[in-house]
Amino acid sequence: MKYLKIFAFSLGALLVTSCSEENKSFNTEAGVSVDMADSQITVKESEGQFFVPIKVDGKANGDVKVTVKVEGTGNNPAQPFEEHNGEWSGNFILVSSTLTISPDQGEASLEFSTVDDFNINYDRTFTVTIVSAEGAKVGTQNSTLVTLEDNDSDPYERIQGNYKVNCFDMNGTARMFNISVKGVAKSSPYYGVLLNVTGLTSACEPIFVGDGSSMQAAFEVDPETGAPMLYLLMPQDIGKCTYADDLRIWALNGYSTAQAEVPGILSDDGRTISFPEGSMILFYAASADFSTQLGGFGAISDFSFAR
Template sequence: MKYVKLFALAAGAFMLTACSDDNDFNSASDVTVEMAKSEITVKENAGTFNVPVKVTGDPNGPVKVKIVVEASASNPALPFEEKEGKWSGNYIITSETINIPADEKTANVEISTVDDLEENPDRSFTIRIESAEGATIGSAATTVVILKDNDSVPYEKVQGTWNFSFNDYDGNPASWTMTIGGYDEGSKEYGNELYLSGLLGYQNELSLKFYNDEATGECYIEMELPEPFMWYNESYLIYALNGMSTAPGAIRGTFSEDLKTITFDPEATIVYYVAAQDISDALGVYDLSSNMSMTRQ
């Protein structure tokens, strides 16, 4: 996956650079290009985010901007790249060349974070406009990007991509790639609620309760079932049940000490049940997951 992603990014960079060859750049005077923000802070599990670039003036043609990334003096964030056969780093930049059409006043440097799953001090790097065609570089030529560590907070550390292994309805081993997501700091759900996406191999959301007992150090999630999580057709939903019962019940998953694995009771089973919004009107069992475990990817 990493190789595919990086190849796609490289191809995108080539396309962005090449498309400007057929255009005449802005020739109007008093057109400047700058970074729109002096500093941006994101969590290291943020995924993809944008750093804005702005154009002032009235250009009569496109503006091409070349940016460079500079490491900070203390605890610098590093680009995600291969060294001696091993991939490591903290961020990926989609392209260092930004083409801004004449009728646009803003553009973005697209960046993706790479979560290291380890506690560490916040890291940072600087994006600087190195050159511009069709504009002069203004005084605000840099943005400092701070990657805020999230791994000291269990609620945030458990968010990300997981491998969900189980036995299906026929008892055959199977697995899905799942995502545990959370809510923004300051919201009422933060620290208490999560959601699980990827059941049955589709994009959907199943609610999770999150518990972190600081006294015992135990950290776990609970699925409060039954809960509908996706449509089967126009009339019926797929519910997650606790076993073969439609009665309320919870399935608990307990995190390992390093928060990289989740174990479930060996007897726990999620049954995927097709029923109408009135759950008593049902078509029956679609599939199930037993002998479940989850491992962080």
């Protein structure tokens, strides 16, 4: 929660110190309008960052500035994440209620972040509505209904989200960095079976691995407690080695190439995934058949995921 408070506060500071628009040249062509690109969208409560697009119709010769408002709607209205009497609460954060679209863009998006409450509830909804536009008329499609889909009643959905890894790196230094745990599409045969963990290689030397390396994990529900669980599967090829084109990045269970499943279990409050004490993932550069090996260039040990 404290990170959300810092984020919300910094957004306010950003808006106050944003660049002046005195020198902006706004559209003067007739017949230009702005509309919400979608009448409705649905995002998971655990999604984190998401975007709501606004489009310009017509040929503009300058910028178009759009101002929106957001308000909770429906039977279970979503509320913005705000402070009230010293307490922070809410379901989403809007970075800025204004958006400037240049003539060569044609479309731009409002940036939002969800705030997961870790509680079972009905889906929440809110409406994004264009209230004014400079350099264009407001079109007929002036609003988008956003549904925040609850993820806490389904164990597979509940374990998904954005986490911070607490661990020790290869040098024994305490580290903390961001990762995401995401499921596959509901249409996939692996829905409810596999998860993708992205960002674990943040503990590695960047010369060896680029952004976006993803590690697959198996999912199951603990048969005794009913708690959601994931299993980090190793050894696993998780991406291309940027240092040498013919090598791959491997995630190993410590210093072994033997098959292993490292279990992580989600806490009752849904905020922490705990792993066995002493667990270690070694990131290792080698060819697909291990006939060529460059060696280890990063590791995490005694790790947990928290949000």
